[in-house]
Amino acid sequence: MVDVxxxxxEKLISLMMDEGINPDTHNLRVGVIGGGCSGxxxxxxxxxxxEEKDTVVDMGPLKVVIxxxxxxxxxxxxxxxxxxxxxxxxxxxxxxxNRTCGCGESFSI
Numbered sequence: 001m002v003d004v005x006x007x008x009x010e011k012l013i014s015l016m017m018d019e020g021i022n023p024d025t026h027n028l029r030v031g032v033i034g035g036g037c038s039g040x041x042x043x044x045x046x047x048x049x050x051e052e053k054d055t056v057v058d059m060g061p062l063k064v065v066i067x068x069x070x071x072x073x074x075x076x077x078x079x080x081x082x083x084x085x086x087x088x089x090x091x092x093x094x095x096x097x098n099r100t101c102g103c104g105e106s107f108s109i
Contacts, residue, residue, distance in 0.1 A: 002030060002066060002074050004059050008081035008090060013061055021046050027056075027063040030079070031070040040073065042092050072096075 004012070016023050029047040032040050050056060053068040066074060078093040 001055070001057050001076070002064055003057075003078045004028075004062075004064060005078060005080045007083070008079045009059055009062060011081040011083070011090075016046060016062075019046070023062050027065045029065045029067075030074065031067050032073040044079075044090075 012028055013023055016026065026046045026048045027050065028044060030042065030044045033043050034040060047065065050063075050065055051067070055066045055068070055071050057064040057066070073096060074094065076095045080091045080093060082088050082091055
């Protein structure tokens with residue numbers, strides 16, 4: 001499964017509110033697509049749909065939805081958020097990745 005830290009959860013809820021998106025009707029959809037410097041890259045978006053084969057992780061105020069093709073790549077992954085002057089924004093901590101690019105947006109298995 002995917003875990004979302006408290007800091008990332010707070011930032012996601014804040015972004016949703018800023019964009020006028022209701023956490024009661026929308027979810028965070030995360031996945032993996034081909035691309036980036038290392039071959040695979042993370043994607044995330046707010047979505048109001050849950051497909052039959054999706055995995056849903058209830059994080060309290062927000063549900064995380066993962067498509068069935070991405071679940072193996074993301075098993076055990078943590079989504080964190082680092083703010084402040086030296087912060088990087090959202091950060092993926094993926095124990096399955098054997099290589100990541102410098103920006104942290106892509107990886108390989």
